[in-house]
Amino acid sequence: MVSDSVLLALQRATHHTLQALTAALADLDLTASEIDTLANLADGRSRNVRELSLDTGTRSTTLTGVLDRLERRGYVTRELDPGDRRSFRLTLTGPGRTAARKVRAAVTELEATALAGLSARQLAGYHAVVSALQEVS
Amino acid sequence: MVSDSVLLALQRATHHTLQALTAALADLDLTASEIDTLANLADGRSRNVRELSLDTGTRSTTLTGVLDRLERRGYVTRELDPGDRRSFRLTLTGPGRTAARKVRAAVTELEATALAGLSARQLAGYHAVVSALQEVS
C-alpha cells in the first residue's frame, strides 16, 4: 500500500467511509451525495447552491440533480432569495430535518467508533491538513 | 461550514483535491479513478484486482471498467497469475510507467504546495486519523 501519500490515503479513506456510511443508513435509501448534502444542511442554516457547492466540493451541475431528488422527496425546499433573485435559499423541511439528524447521528457514531483511540492533538493535525488540502482548488 | 466533522471535511478535501489533480493532469486525459489507479500502481509492484480494490477503496466491478480503459490504452497489462489462476497480476507497461510517474509528480507537487506550512507532527496526526477511518469498512 502506498500509504505514505497524503492524497492516496485521503482517497482510500473517503471511499471506505462512504461505503460504511451508506450501509449504516441503508434504510433511508440515500446516495452518497444525498447523504453529504443532508449532513451539511443538518445545522439548520439556509444556504444557496454556491455555498453548498463549496461546502461539499461538488459542482453546481451535480447538485441540481441531487437537490431535485431531495426536493421531490420532500426533504428540501428551494425558495427564491428576495435579496438576490438569481439564487435560492435551500432549507430542510420537517422530514428533511429528521433524515438529516439520522445522517448526522450515523456520521457521529462512525467517527466515534473509528477515532476512539486517537488524541486531540492528532485530530487537530488532521483538520489542519484537510483544511490546507481543500484550499488547493 | 460544518468543518468540525471529520467525515465532512474528508469529503470536501477529496472533491477539491481531485478537481485540482485532474486539472493539473489535463494533458494526460485521465479520469479521477484512472489517476488513482495509476498512482497506486506507480511503485512498480504488481497487484491483483482485489489488492488494488483495497488500496483504492474502489469496488472490483468499478475497477473492471477502469482497467479495461487503461489496458486498451496500453498502460496496464492483465496476466493470469500462475499461482492462483482465478486472478490477474496487474502491471504497468513502459508507457504506463511514464504516465504513472507524471501522476505521482503531480500528486507530490500538490501535496508540497498545500502542506508547505505544516509540521511533521500534524502530518502524523493526519495519517493516524485517515488510517483509523479507512478501517471502518
Added chain:
DNA sequence: TATTGTTATACTCTATAACTATA
C-alpha cells in the same frame, strides 16, 4: 463451498458547454 474477477442493468455522478435570469 468460498473466492476472483467479469458481465449486466439501472441509476447516479461528472465534465463541458450553452442557456436564462438577474446583478
Added chain:
DNA sequence: TATAGTTATAGAGTATAACAATA
C-alpha cells in the same frame, strides 16, 4: 459583463445480483 443556477449530452462511477472459473 459577471454571476447564480439549470439544462443537455455523453461518458464514467456505483450498487446489486448473477455468473464462470478456480480454489
